[in-house]
Amino acid sequence: MKYNNFEFNTYFENYPDAKGFFGKYGGSYIPPELQAAMNEINEAYQTICKTPEFINELHRIRKEFQGRPTPISYLKRLSEKIGNARLYVKREDLNHTGAHKLNHCMGEVLLAKSMGKKKVIAETGAGQHGVAMATAAAYFGMECDIYMGSVDIQKQAPNVARMKILGANVVEVTHGLATLKEAVDAAFSAYTKEYKNAIYCIGSVVGPHPFPMMVRDFQSIIGIEAREQMIEMTGSLPDAIVACVGGGSNAMGLFSGFLNDPVTIYGVEPLGRGEKLGDHAASLSFGTEGIMHGFNSIMLKDEKGEPAPVYSVASGLDYPSSGPEHAFLHDIGRVKYDMVTDDETVDAFFELSKTEGIIPAIESAHAVAYGIKLAQKMQSGSILINLSGRGDKDMDYIIEKYGIR
Numbered sequence: 001m002k003y004n005n006f007e008f009n010t011y012f013e014n015y016p017d018a019k020g021f022f023g024k025y026g027g028s029y030i031p032p033e034l035q036a037a038m039n040e041i042n043e044a045y046q047t048i049c050k051t052p053e054f055i056n057e058l059h060r061i062r063k064e065f066q067g068r069p070t071p072i073s074y075l076k077r078l079s080e081k082i083g084n085a086r087l088y089v090k091r092e093d094l095n096h097t098g099a100h101k102l103n104h105c106m107g108e109v110l111l112a113k114s115m116g117k118k119k120v121i122a123e124t125g126a127g128q129h130g131v132a133m134a135t136a137a138a139y140f141g142m143e144c145d146i147y148m149g150s151v152d153i154q155k156q157a158p159n160v161a162r163m164k165i166l167g168a169n170v171v172e173v174t175h176g177l178a179t180l181k182e183a184v185d186a187a188f189s190a191y192t193k194e195y196k197n198a199i200y201c202i203g204s205v206v207g208p209h210p211f212p213m214m215v216r217d218f219q220s221i222i223g224i225e226a227r228e229q230m231i232e233m234t235g236s237l238p239d240a241i242v243a244c245v246g247g248g249s250n251a252m253g254l255f256s257g258f259l260n261d262p263v264t265i266y267g268v269e270p271l272g273r274g275e276k277l278g279d280h281a282a283s284l285s286f287g288t289e290g291i292m293h294g295f296n297s298i299m300l301k302d303e304k305g306e307p308a309p310v311y312s313v314a315s316g317l318d319y320p321s322s323g324p325e326h327a328f329l330h331d332i333g334r335v336k337y338d339m340v341t342d343d344e345t346v347d348a349f350f351e352l353s354k355t356e357g358i359i360p361a362i363e364s365a366h367a368v369a370y371g372i373k374l375a376q377k378m379q380s381g382s383i384l385i386n387l388s389g390r391g392d393k394d395m396d397y398i399i400e401k402y403g404i405r
């Protein structure tokens with residue numbers, strides 16, 4: 001299918017290219033020691049992950065351990081309350097551990113095991129990626145080091161407890177601001193020393209090649225399932241699909257199944273408290289081209305050109321950039337990127353809970369908020385929203401800050 005004169009029939013053969021570029025975005029901007037390790041992962045990915053053994057084993061794991069396929073639910077009461085458009089949600093909240101992140105963690109750790117590695121290394125901010133990694137490591141009997149800033153360790157006690165119960169080693173990072181950025185640096189430097197024995201696993205479609213491609217491919221199960229399920233349930237493709245975009249993995253997972261279809265695609269960024277730099281994390285909407293964390297993309301910068309401070313009510317979305325493939329799809333116009341505020345998100349959090357009996361992750365509530373606005377505008381047709389995770393982790397904070405709505 002052609003879209004804005006761009007051919008999508010052959011998209012996955014050409015994007016990314018052999019060096020990991022989606023147009024000018026992506027690539028690998030890292031020290032030579034690390035490049036050797038990335039080349040090893042890329043080679044292993046290109047060979048091992050294409051074998052029937054790997055594909056069959058991952059399929060079995062998804063079915064027997066993760067509980068896939070996750071269903072699609074029709075939001076009958078919410079749709080009828082709004083008007084005549086039909087809203088559907090892809091239930092990644094029902095994936096084991098309660099979010100989509102396990103989709104790529106199981107793939108990455110299966111790959112690590114197939115490569116003969118003994119240990120996985122990762123960083124975590126809010127702890128969601130750390131918990132998914134610790135789960136995958138426990139399943140495969142691998143050692144697991146999770147780097148986490150001491151400030152985040154204080155804030156995220158339940159996730160720290162989960163990781164420890166799952167047998168992971170939580171490594172406290174105390175220097176600098178002691179949050180996610182320092183944890184990334186510490187994890188990278190540990191990996192540089194240990195890469196013969198260990199593999200580094202990233203938390204989204206970001207970082208140097210091959211991670212944006214590999215994480216997209218492992219997450220693409222969301223879009224593959226959703227496309228079939230929508231056709232089976234409704235007899236046709238959805239008119240529009242919607243997902244929230246932090247780094248962009250749940251969104252790429254869903255979008256990849258529909259790029260070559262006549263479906264309007266929306267990525268939703270967090271507008272937080274407003275448009276001032278520091279009050280949001282809408283990197284694709286307000287950012288400019290730049291390099292961070294080993295890849296070229298669109299990012300929010302401060303006056304010195306460094307990654308800017310960002311804010312969102314959803315800690316899983318407060319990242320000053322997004323994956324290179326999103327930057328590319330943004331520039332060619334295939335995906336429309338828009339924003340919702342914290343307030344709209346919190347309203348949607350309560351609306352979905354009260355009207356449908358589904359408490360969404362506050363990240364996913366961004367997509368729900370946008371889906372509701374879209375349904376009000378469209379007044380016909382169908383909209384599929386990616387419900388990337390469940391909201392148990394957010395309840396205490398939301399009630400404390402906003403009360404019950």
Ligand SMILES: *Cc1c(COP(=O)(O)O)cnc(C)c1O
Pocket residue numbers: 099100101128203204205244245246247248249250251316317361363364388389390
């Ligand atoms: C981490 C997380 C996100 C954001 O990450 P993406 O890579 O943008 O998908 C969204 N939703 C949930 C539930 C998460 O845990």
